[in-house]
Amino acid sequence: MDLLQVFQSVLNPFCLFLILLGVVAGNLFGAIPGLNTPIAVALALPFTMAMDPVPSVCLIMGIYMGGVSGGLISAILLRIPGTAASVATTFDGYPMTMKGKGTEALTLGAFASFFGGIFSSFMLLLLAPPLSQLAIGFGPWEYFGSTLLALSMVSVLAKGNQVKGYISMGIGLLAKCVGMSPIDGIATRFTFGNYQLENGFNLIAIVIGVFAFPEIVNNAAKLKTVISLSEVKKKFFYMLPKADIKRHMPNFLRSSVIGTVIGILPGLGGGPAGMMAYSAAQKFSKTPEEFGQGCDEGVAASESANNATTGGALIPMLALGVPGDTTTAIIIGAFVMQGIPVGPQLSINMPLLFRTIIFATFVANIFMFIYQASTLRFMAKMIQVPRMYLMPIISVFCVTGIIAVNNNIFDAYCAIFFIVLGYILDRNDYPIAPFILGNILGGLIEENLRRSIVYYGTFSSCVSRFSVGTLFFFMAILIPTVSACLSSGRIRALLRLKPLK
């Protein structure tokens, strides 16, 4: 009966339409260089507020699945990764196009994305409920530990300089401190007398201001960049031949496992997953020398892995309430706005909604594949929309979306500040992911820390408890410390490790 209810809630015309709409929009954002899935999800947040939980989940899952996969189009045809997840796809995808095999590369990429997404959705179905049962014993101290660990790992594993990652994270945490304090709700912190800041900064304004606008503004200087399109054979539905499916199956499976595992670990996402799967595929290949010169195994590995991170990232999100990547961090924000309690309580108190979310990911993956396979050649042409039209229109969408959240123009004023901040951080290689996650998780960290102190008496009482929270707390301190030490040239020499490049 439960299963029937799940099917009923998703398999109705409105929800199916929203999944398809999400897949199309996500694919578009993933395909256009400079835009990405977190931006697409952030833009959809104001729309989801007007919907019931199930339709909004369908829309968001569609965007998520479509967005991660959308980057393969520009990566293969233009050598421009639409998203960070598609960087490894360019290594062999574009050379395949140069050899006249652009259609084959797109077809393979679309199927590989579908396989990776479905595989990780199965893992989500299998792993999320047991993780939920385990997490039911989580109290405020355990939540504090897990969110602190997530934040710590994001900053350690974020691309670029670790110190920059921590600075970025610190700024995000500080931005979250603005407004009324949690627990007591007495103090209005850093509002400077402005009552509009008492609820803090709007998350949408921050995400769009820091993520979307800097790239849009930066593209204003690249209006004359001409994008030339390669030839794509005309067909109705581009399906991978059975022989190729059989040949690539070990690669698909291996890459999907890598992607799912990396997706579970907070902070990594599709980019590292694609790279690691690509390297693994090269090691296991019978023709490793062909990698980088148009080897289809490279495309299959990268695309399977980056789509497999979606289900993997949803596992900690649904089971523990901890985001697996930046997009799931924003999705948590969307779920919170809908009143969906993300974490172990979701599968226990709202099992129907929990299964609905997982089923929506299955359907989204199927729709994503059907959509991509049937519109490959059209999608390629849409990338050619001139930036002189695209950037202003997207900026209007962004501003409208920010205002629409709270019907408050002040949020748009705040976005101006975050545009400048985001531009400076992004252009100077300060990773943005720790900033966003710091802002999203900062409230949870503070609230649970203070609750723990209230419950156990003192902070030292919390730390001395024999619990998962204490383990996570020490891991959150040890992992960055060890990582920093291993980055040090002197210590690497002492341990006889190879120097870092």
Add this chain to the structure above:
Amino acid sequence: MGEIIFLGILFLACSYLFSLTFSFQTSVLDKSGGAALFPQIVIIFLLIFLALRIILILRTKEKKPFVFLELFQGMRLFFFTALVLYIIAIKPVGYVISTIIYLLIVINVFYYSTRGNWGNPKSILIRNTCIFAFVFLMNTFFASMLKVLLPQGFLA
């Protein structure tokens, strides 16, 4: 040098905010450390890493240019200024009018910047008509379908 200035500004701002934390109200019943606890922890954390980064820059003598001023040059300056003025103008002028003006200016200037001319009369007409249609659709979608109240400005 630019990055050191940026980090220095952040450092000073954090120091000022830290001084403000001592004036936060605290309930006598609150045993959790008060409203100032977490901000103070975050600011100290940030100050440490800001100082560390400044020291690293000075020690390694990094010569990578700090990107900031390019935001205020060329088309980036134009687009950024237009965007800021658009956001400021939405409330007093109204969403529809400010968006139309913004898109008319930005898209046409971008067109000129890309092509070197304003285009023939037909393309000008089509381009600007599409802008009006787009804004109308946006307003209809948000106001009628999503029931979002967008500022009407002096038309209210």
